[in-house]
Amino acid sequence: MFMVATLAAAAVSLSATRVSAQATRADEAEQARQEKAQSLEPHHRSAVERLLFTLEDDLLLERLLEPPRGLHLRLGGIGEGSGFGVGPAVRYNVPQFDVKASAAYSMKKYAIGEAAIRFPGTIGQNDYIRRRGPYVELYGRWRDAPQEDFFGLGPNSVLANRTNFAITDTLGRVTGGYQRGKFTGGVELGYLDVSTGAGEDPRMPSTDTVFPATALPGFEARPSFLIIEPFIHYATRDRARSKRSGGEYRLSAAQYDDRTTQNSFRRWDADLRQYIGFQKDTRSIALRAWAAGTTADEGNAVPFYLQPALGGPSGLRGYRSFRFRDRSALLLQAEYRWRINEFVSGALFYDTGAVAPTLRDLGRLERNYGFGLRAGGRMGSAFRLDFALGGREGRRYLLRFDDAF
Amino acid sequence: MRSKRAVWFVAVIAGGVIGAGSLTAQSPQPRQGGPLDSPSAVKQFRSDDPLAVDNDSVADASSVKEVELSEGFDLLVNQFGSPGDRTARRAVNVNTIDEVPNSSWFTNRIGVRDLTIAEIVRGANTFEPAEARNWQEWTIVGGKGFGGFQPGFRAERPGDPGRVYQLEVDPRLHPRLSTGAEFIGTLVYHAAGYNVEDFYLIKVRPENLTISDKATIKDPSGERKYTTRDLANVLSVAATDAEGYVYLSAQRRTDGDDLGHFQYHGTRSDDPNDIYPHEHRRELRGNRVFGAWLNHDDSRALNTRNVRIKAGGRNYVRHYMHDFGAILGSGTRFPDPAISNHEYFIEQGASVRQLFTLGLSTPKPLRTDGPDDMPPSVGWFESTTFEPELWKANYPNTAFLNLRPDDAFWAARLVSRFSDEAIQAMVGSAGYDDPVAAAYLARTLIERRDKIARVWLNGVNPIVDVTLSPTGVLAFTNAAVQARVASHGTYTISWGRFDNSAGTVSEVSVERQTEPRGAVPASLMVGHGYITVTIWSQHAEQPGWSQPVRVFFRNDAAGWTTVGLDRLTSGPAAPSQ
Numbered sequence: 001m002f003m004v005a006t007l008a009a010a011a012v013s014l015s016a017t018r019v020s021a022q023a024t025r026a027d028e029a030e031q032a033r034q035e036k037a038q039s040l041e042p043h044h045r046s047a048v049e050r051l052l053f054t055l056e057d058d059l060l061l062e063r064l065l066e067p068p069r070g071l072h073l074r075l076g077g078i079g080e081g082s083g084f085g086v087g088p089a090v091r092y093n094v095p096q097f098d099v100k101a102s103a104a105y106s107m108k109k110y111a112i113g114e115a116a117i118r119f120p121g122t123i124g125q126n127d128y129i130r131r132r133g134p135y136v137e138l139y140g141r142w143r144d145a146p147q148e149d150f151f152g153l154g155p156n157s158v159l160a161n162r163t164n165f166a167i168t169d170t171l172g173r174v175t176g177g178y179q180r181g182k183f184t185g186g187v188e189l190g191y192l193d194v195s196t197g198a199g200e201d202p203r204m205p206s207t208d209t210v211f212p213a214t215a216l217p218g219f220e221a222r223p224s225f226l227i228i229e230p231f232i233h234y235a236t237r238d239r240a241r242s243k244r245s246g247g248e249y250r251l252s253a254a255q256y257d258d259r260t261t262q263n264s265f266r267r268w269d270a271d272l273r274q275y276i277g278f279q280k281d282t283r284s285i286a287l288r289a290w291a292a293g294t295t296a297d298e299g300n301a302v303p304f305y306l307q308p309a310l311g312g313p314s315g316l317r318g319y320r321s322f323r324f325r326d327r328s329a330l331l332l333q334a335e336y337r338w339r340i341n342e343f344v345s346g347a348l349f350y351d352t353g354a355v356a357p358t359l360r361d362l363g364r365l366e367r368n369y370g371f372g373l374r375a376g377g378r379m380g381s382a383f384r385l386d387f388a389l390g391g392r393e394g395r396r397y398l399l400r401f402d403d404a405f
Numbered sequence: 406m407r408s409k410r411a412v413w414f415v416a417v418i419a420g421g422v423i424g425a426g427s428l429t430a431q432s433p434q435p436r437q438g439g440p441l442d443s444p445s446a447v448k449q450f451r452s453d454d455p456l457a458v459d460n461d462s463v464a465d466a467s468s469v470k471e472v473e474l475s476e477g478f479d480l481l482v483n484q485f486g487s488p489g490d491r492t493a494r495r496a497v498n499v500n501t502i503d504e505v506p507n508s509s510w511f512t513n514r515i516g517v518r519d520l521t522i523a524e525i526v527r528g529a530n531t532f533e534p535a536e537a538r539n540w541q542e543w544t545i546v547g548g549k550g551f552g553g554f555q556p557g558f559r560a561e562r563p564g565d566p567g568r569v570y571q572l573e574v575d576p577r578l579h580p581r582l583s584t585g586a587e588f589i590g591t592l593v594y595h596a597a598g599y600n601v602e603d604f605y606l607i608k609v610r611p612e613n614l615t616i617s618d619k620a621t622i623k624d625p626s627g628e629r630k631y632t633t634r635d636l637a638n639v640l641s642v643a644a645t646d647a648e649g650y651v652y653l654s655a656q657r658r659t660d661g662d663d664l665g666h667f668q669y670h671g672t673r674s675d676d677p678n679d680i681y682p683h684e685h686r687r688e689l690r691g692n693r694v695f696g697a698w699l700n701h702d703d704s705r706a707l708n709t710r711n712v713r714i715k716a717g718g719r720n721y722v723r724h725y726m727h728d729f730g731a732i733l734g735s736g737t738r739f740p741d742p743a744i745s746n747h748e749y750f751i752e753q754g755a756s757v758r759q760l761f762t763l764g765l766s767t768p769k770p771l772r773t774d775g776p777d778d779m780p781p782s783v784g785w786f787e788s789t790t791f792e793p794e795l796w797k798a799n800y801p802n803t804a805f806l807n808l809r810p811d812d813a814f815w816a817a818r819l820v821s822r823f824s825d826e827a828i829q830a831m832v833g834s835a836g837y838d839d840p841v842a843a844a845y846l847a848r849t850l851i852e853r854r855d856k857i858a859r860v861w862l863n864g865v866n867p868i869v870d871v872t873l874s875p876t877g878v879l880a881f882t883n884a885a886v887q888a889r890v891a892s893h894g895t896y897t898i899s900w901g902r903f904d905n906s907a908g909t910v911s912e913v914s915v916e917r918q919t920e921p922r923g924a925v926p927a928s929l930m931v932g933h934g935y936i937t938v939t940i941w942s943q944h945a946e947q948p949g950w951s952q953p954v955r956v957f958f959r960n961d962a963a964g965w966t967t968v969g970l971d972r973l974t975s976g977p978a979a980p981s982q
Contacts, residue, residue: 024453025500026460029680033464037677043472044674053475062625069626095634279771280743280785283764338764342750342799346760 068093074102080312081149081321082110097121114141137175144168147201149322153215153304155354155363157324159393164199165207167305182235190227218303221261229254237275241403242381244284245277264297273405282339288405293328293359302327313398316351318368318391326355330362333405347372448908454968455500459508462721464677469713469722472665479706480800484751489670489684489803496687496812502970509723511598511688515822520596525827526834528595530603534834537605541613548622548631555583555730555737556639570655574643576738579781583735584654585835590699590729592831597819600725603657606836608650611640646838664711667724669802676722684803691816693805694861697796698820698853700786702746703731704798734784743770743785749800780842788852793860810864811972817861820854821888859890865972866942868954873965877930879923879938894944897979898923903935903957910937915980933960941979
């Protein structure tokens, strides 16, 4: 009889513990609790859990890398092609002002020291909080780049001519600006002192041994520039990192007035970025158009190291950093980004661009395409791995701790 | 919700390894019964069955220490590991009539009686929610600290001296997106039976917020004085109404020692009263159903609280559901992304598919256009693409994964007990100034409730409230019919005598009914003891009803008492009459 068979064995719900038929259900549960009370143990956390909790609870990563105040670590940011750099940094941030100073040294012997003070401070600012009103920033920087790549000027430079040179610059700058919502505008006034010399990379010749002085405007000089650069910036993008919708547009025009040699020039930059999200913002198209031009004053030349350059992780990713330099440049980039999961997204990208004496002279555009993976979350990418293919000079793999654009 | 930055950090580590390791993509489908549903033990009722109260304050819990959990570890262990016991078994804390007794975890409310609208909208609150509208003066005593994704601060008010409230704001363009959602979630969970904390909705003018001289805030560089700038930073992102009032929520901390969080698996080794593995507690398994109803994708250990209560000279731990700021369409600081509640943060299959199809393999919710009228105060919360059984939290937990049809039925029945009027009243009390938002939200909650009822009340034989009158009339209710998600079918009823000592049944007779009633054979009405009735429900459109419900009655001085109910998930076929 099925009923006898099944009923005889139905599970008793409240406890697997068998007690006598006389015990009540409550007695049974109480007995189990009193037994447990005799053998209590402290809650155990594994070493991994303790470590993660400490990292989270004390905000150690933030404290180590980006605290609002105090000594911390600086990672990278020395400049394109500098290799991995690290150094000490200090920051003090109060409502009235921000002060920060840092230094770093890279595996390729690049060095930087910089300091800034900004009034009023940016404490608590984030993507949701944009300051209104005027601000002033004083900024100073010294940088030494002993092995910056140079392949020759113009669109027809060749990879085989890869050389390197040393450049040291000192920059002092005052920025006065005004922010209102999505708009920022202002003027930068600066002083830039530059010196160049023989490159120190033993794998290739120094630039001055391969290229004649006529092909290296500004190389032998030691110009000192007074710079005035008005700019406007308008940002409608949805967030500061890993943007999915909106736009970001920056226009600037600078006058570099050489006080010591014949290298005065003007430069303009236009950087236009548009992000189009779709499918509930899990996919997006990111577009970028960047153009820059320089014009030397009468009887002057634009130093080659201050000319617009293409190549590297933020430009033509299929080419080395600074692969192309000339007085004007155009870069067009497109990325299709899609969500793989909450922490990883993919990207297909296409970069094209060229340098030329003027934008009217632009000829063949260099191009590459590629595939990328970005790790991070809703608040931004932590790092990206880009595989650039299709360039004339082979494949390139890039690991970066920033957004492409 | 605590800061997502830490989660983000862990995720970065984990995120790079998509497709590698044992990325968990566990099925959210309710688990069918397993070995413990099969005959293995003799049923024997005790004199106090069915237990109405599980007295889990019986042992002194003074020794329980506060344990804060790591967000990242909780994500890792639940996403990539397999914590707790995945054995397919009946929930272990249900009583013999398949219900959850009252305990420090759960108090039966809407499941056992009709709550008035006033009771539902009052919730667990010490003060009348309407009274909170007059709370205009606040003194800030500190920042929120690291924990918490939603901007806010801690404050006291003159009318409740010494009591600290946590005040949080809504995103500027989304008034009541988060605070309104949290208010509704708090009411729902309380009415259902869970423990929640006092939670109020207020609107305050900025000039009525003053900062205590002793107020401090902790940031990555350490603790410092709380400044007007800190307050300005919070207010600058806050939604305000046309008259400049800031939309705020005020959570009043519960009396007792904060002991951290409970997990959705295991037991606390230092709590003597915590003897049932959390993954086998019905109210925690069933929380997945509430999660589905309310889009509570952030339902995880970090959004629970353990509080030590001192009562009657003894200490015990009370367990709270906490922080509903990311439910409904809210992501606290912004509307929740549409993909939320449809996928875990990481799923192996979906990730690989997305990776290799370059995103052209689009998950269904992303293919479907949502309603056009989702108001800013609501965010992405809809019923069109909602499929209750496919709902997912941000990452799995073992209690949710252990959900069986009988657990889901239990919770769905509670959900179905929220009337249209109750839902409209809860939404109406949630401070939405936009009537379109309130109407949309109430309508969506009702539609989602009905979908839940349709799926999970029909997932098992939905027989409930089985009684036997002194004159031998059997009466029962079909919960699916009661919830208007099914019509009556036919019922095959088999009667027998139950020997409680031996645990055996002697079958007596079988009858068939088209109404939810029956009549006990006269021979069984004689004398004291137990009788049993097994009920099969048959309906061509409801295959989930096919398994029988077996009910036991004890005849004692009070008459026939229902002492047992087994909702079998693998029972025999109905006998022929």
